[in-house]
Amino acid sequence: MPAGLSIHIGLNKVDPDAYDGWDGALVACENDAHDMARIARAAGFSDTVLLTADCTVDNVTAALRQAAAKLAPDDILLFTYSGHGGQMPDVTGPDDEPDQLDETLVLYDRQFLDDELHQEFRGFADGVRIFALLDCCHSGSAIELPGASLPETGVRLMPVPKQQEIFERDREFFEELQRSLRKASPDGETAGPPAILISACQDNQVASDGPVNGAFTEALLGVWDEGAFRGGYRPFHRAIQGKLPASQSPNLYTTGSPTSEFLGQKPFTV
Secondary structure, eight states: OOOEEEEEEEOSOOOTTTTTTOOOOOSSHHHHHHHHHHHHHHHTOEEEEEEGGGOOHHHHHHHHHHHHHHOOTTOEEEEEEESOEEEEEOTTOTTTOTTSEEEEEEOSSSEEEHHHHHHHHTTSOTTOEEEEEEESTTOTTOOOOOOTTSOOSSBSBOOHHHHHHHHHHTHHHHHHHHHHHHHHSGGGOOOSSOEEEEESSOTTOOOBOOSSSOHHHHHHHHHHGGGTOOSOHHHHHHHHHHTSOTTSOOEEEEESOOOHHHHHSOTTOO
């Protein structure tokens, strides 16, 4: 029998000491993590939940590596994130990121590059299925900076001036990190286990927070309907998309060439 492990990350704020006084306060992200963990447990996953101050780069990578050590081909990892998203310049060039921007998960102690997440996913055995759900801004392919007129309150966007400030402060660290990740994946290679991402929005969009759940997670919970949903990942994505406005259009993105069998499975199937 296949096994399922899940990791759920929810940050209602970040460490202001790490972000030059910005705490990124949000309302619903911890609720999102708890609700996704509840779905996972009901579907037969063993779950790990990391909330706010525990959502450090070390803790997230440790959880991913522990899962990678346990899961074998045909097993499944469910990875969910709820918090702020950001972007920063990608010094490795357009072959890696056509828009020359890396998307980031804004973890408690620093931003976590999409390339870092991809690198962790490549640490899983070939044939492990990976399903990721990201409820944050700029998450369309996070596995273009919005116009300045877009609101920065009530959305899961690290404010653009703060993104630029933090990048300039830590430019040397992030540029070296980007180069080292590039060396670990020569020629832009993205091969690895089959992964399906359903994101809260496109790379050039922002995702809304809410009083109980994020807008994306709220729509997902409604579509899932305590397991009553029938269909595969593509219909699941379309149904969630149908509950949200065009200004926040969830994306379905794949890496590692998921099979038609995987894509056709009911989401959260162990």
